[in-house]
Amino acid sequence: RFGLPHLLRQAPVATHRSKGLKYRKKIDTETCDNLKVRPNSVVESMLPAKPGHVLNTDTLDFSRNYVGDRGLLAVLEIVQRSPQITKLVLTENGLRNAAIKALVTVAVKHPGICSIDVSDNYISEGAGKALEVLLKENPRIVELGFSNTKIDVDCRLRLKDLVALNEANMRD
Numbered sequence: 001r002f003g004l005p006h007l008l009r010q011a012p013v014a015t016h017r018s019k020g021l022k023y024r025k026k027i028d029t030e031t032c033d034n035l036k037v038r039p040n041s042v043v044e045s046m047l048p049a050k051p052g053h054v055l056n057t058d059t060l061d062f063s064r065n066y067v068g069d070r071g072l073l074a075v076l077e078i079v080q081r082s083p084q085i086t087k088l089v090l091t092e093n094g095l096r097n098a099a100i101k102a103l104v105t106v107a108v109k110h111p112g113i114c115s116i117d118v119s120d121n122y123i124s125e126g127a128g129k130a131l132e133v134l135l136k137e138n139p140r141i142v143e144l145g146f147s148n149t150k151i152d153v154d155c156r157l158r159l160k161d162l163v164a165l166n167e168a169n170m171r172d
Helices: 019-035 041-046 068-080 097-107 125-137 153-171
Strands: 059-061 087-089 115-117 143-145
Touching (some): 097 125, 143 153
Parallel strands (some): 115 143
């Protein structure tokens, strides 16, 4: 577990805004400070408005929205607390191998995730090996996108074979 209590920082909330926005701002400030990341309004808009509530979606789509390696740690904190998440889209997020390894650490134990897309990130062999571990240890992963990455051909073939195996096992 990453021990990240919350997500991103926003400017102080005006008194006319709802309590839900104040709650999000409090959550966001603490995590942003801990991770030394800048605010991301797209991520903030996905947070529940009240304590104890869960996200009202099964898909987290951050495509073409720069999250970066440290920002992904904050996103993963949300994922850990959201068992209903089935799809995670992280295309074009500026992620590198270390971020994918952190993603695998969370996704390998997650009860709901079955689809992950990390296409268009600067990831290579290290990330590919981590994704292989994920596919072997979490047979619920039946979709994995990794196009436009630096993962070598042999590893790509192994990943595709593991996805196909997971798909076949889910049908049985």
